[in-house]
Amino acid sequence: MNFSYFATVQRGLEPVAAQELERLGAKEVRPDFTGVHFVGDRALLYRVNLWARTIFRVLVPVREFYCPNSDTLYQEIQKIAWDEYLQPNNTLAVTCTGGNQKLNHTHFTALQVKNAIVDQQRRKFGQRSSVEVQNPDISINVHIYQDHCTVSLDSSGTSLHRRGYRQAMGAAPLKETLAAALLEIVEWNSNLPLLDPLCGSGTLPIEAALKALNIAPGLFRQKFSLQNFPDFDSQLWQQLLKEAQNSRLSKLPAPIWGSDRDPHVLAQAHSNAQRCGIEHQIKFAQTELSHLEAPADRGILICNPPYGERLGDVKELGAFYKMLGDVFKQRFKGWTAFVLTGNKELAKKIGLKASRRIPVYNGALACTLLKYELY
Template sequence: MVDYFATVARGLESLAAQELKAFGAEAVTETFTGVHFSGDRTLLYKVNLWTRLIFRVLVPIAEFPCNNAQQLYREVQNLDWRDYLSPDDTLAVHCTGKNRQLNHSHYTALQVKNAITDQQRQQTGKRSSVDRDSPDLSLNLHIQGQTAVLSLDSSGDSLHRRGYRPAMGVAPLKETLAAALIDLSEWHPETPFLDPLCGSGTLPIEATLKALNIAPGLLRGEFAFERWRDFDPQLWEELKAEAEAQQHTQLPAPIWGCEQNADILQQAQTNSQNCGIVKEIHWQKQDLSQLYPPCESGIILCNPPYGKRVGDEKELASFYKLMGDVLKQRFTGWTAYILMGNKSLAKNIGLKTSARIPVYNGSIPCILSKYELY
């Protein structure tokens, strides 16, 4: 058994813990923006392949006191880096957290890199070069107080980047947050799903990937662990083949994405095309004022503009009132979940919430408001 650490967005720790338990993880413990868990190599590969909520999976290799740059350098040099890379391999170091003496992430990363490459030069006369974009070994150093944890990064590029979304709207949801909102809405694939404000399509696409049981990792190029010395290519190919065999070919209930801007709707269609599901989703160019229910009941999930990055707040007040009126007058029998990032705008909806779930959209504190439409 190996100890791992999954990094997640603030507020999604318990959802990620549930997901990890479903994958078979043991010793699952939540902490701020992360989850500790244990498992074998198969689990490490499986989490990277299947997670819908986690940013990256780290493998801690050392924990040590870290009061200043000199101590950090010494502690990193105490490790035998021949176990992890040769001078011919490239390297990248990413740092999170800080303390009084180490408060600049680039400087801190430089100490780690120097400690490793100085050791290599002493041993062989050669040293690894830095490749920030596609390194053979990616390291993560996290400083909390006077302690540092140094980890191998098994994921590489953040797992929220599924690989299907080169086309993005003005303020898109991260794919991991979209997947979390879908979980929080308690939507099941047997229930019709509608996003009336779909933008570049992240919510309908994530719902479709879940309903068709498509592993998000199948859409990506490469994971960092594929370059590790102990990488097991046969196991990895078996897990990917198993994931492909578990995919469904047809949605049990329809999924709609509506957007009034034709260019942005085209972005959504391009994104769904990139993951092979464009024909599964009903994309519609639709103004909110002309929106009518496509069937008797279902789940509405949407992320309207809050006036933080998109839209003028005064203009948005009337838009929120319209949204409330459309839901109240036309969508009897449905349940709506709306991500609210602005309390004053939320009041304009004019509907009574049956649940209010706190979430974060990046650094913006939001409420996922639930409305039972009778």
């Protein structure tokens, strides 16, 4: 039996996520703003949670209705038979996104939904679910758009970008989902060597290695909310887990390198790779940018240098970006380089002509992924 689902994603990555969902077997895939609608069976829901690299969470829509104000919201939420989805002994959390003229405060909207659910439980069972914000058994998502409300169960729980391996991180790390999406955008083939010369706590090299070794990112997580669903199929879940565990490769098709000048963040990168069991697969090295040499005659170089938003002073960074361009030009002939930056003035300091400029959001920050063909 097929169901409708909605995957939430970083703004701008909807087409990348849509392609990934299609590869995982999703049907009727339709990108929307910060999300992708798709259709599939229960096995697909489980598989997407285990395998998706570029999405935040998978929502399972329960009901949609006309919702101009809080009174209507309460009444319509009460019409849902909540005992099909949670029992009074389950903990509960409600999150709200969007809004309209009358429902313009997400915290109030979420509170109204929670009240409608627990009032129904009290009437039916004489007891109610407790609210647990951090780690609830069942998480309910309410999305208001104009006068339309969609109520969904969150099958993922904590965002899927929290793989579980990255306990150590640098000062301005990329989200794992964005790192994975960048590898898709640059069309990196795992048979091609890859280097991140400013790897920080290792997110890009680790995500590249997980992809190249065919390791499901969900294997590092302790829990998914779908495991608390009343219709959870434990046998199917165990089968998919076993398939994922058995599908990993033992060796990278091509080398992956990560380097950084800071020994402290490199130690974090080693630690994060160790949690994935891939510390011997990635070659991390402490290297000053000025001493960087191409480790092969061709490959993909990808990096996320500081843009002065959170790390580094813009004036000092100008010289750094110039050095980046010089090192590319002088030592990386035959490579293709990609630089993610949120500062156009700094990007000019690289001093090379970009063959492509790809708009990308890093959180709320509008950035550009610059492509350089190095001949």
